[in-house]
Amino acid sequence: MYKGLCMENITQEEVLKIAALSKIEIAQQDIPELVRRLQNVLSYAERVQDIAKEAEIVLFKNINADREDVVVSSDTQAILKQAPQEENGYFVVPKIIDN
Template identity: 40%
Template structure:
């Protein structure tokens, strides 16, 4: 993948960041280096490696999944939210 001004502008829009014109060239180089590194990962043979692993002996411990409602906790969370409505967080629209 080639990182050009079009890609930088798309990334800036998607991330809602303003990228300084002076830093665009260095950002292009850094992103190109990162993508090059990731492309190198495709050449590694992982056919002999298990898809998942854990460092815990006996596997991952599970807890019982019990649904519960704690109204005081919910109120405390929404009290600290900038905006909420009907038990949901209200956030600005970011996708057009």
């Protein structure tokens, strides 16, 4: 989870720092309510994380998409014959980038 942030150590100073980083103004009388709400959000996130650990749920899974390389033969000349323009065994395409 968030290192250094758990529900028992959200302070008014941290709320003011978050507000400054977010470039929002917070009225002094709103700070205690925002502290309480942030504590609730972090508490909820901790519970979700604990439930995921208990259930051994994998939230992110790395999938290895490796496959065997297989050489597939193809008739190069037949493919080049379909091209609008060919030169020395290569497709000729219009130049789209200037030097």
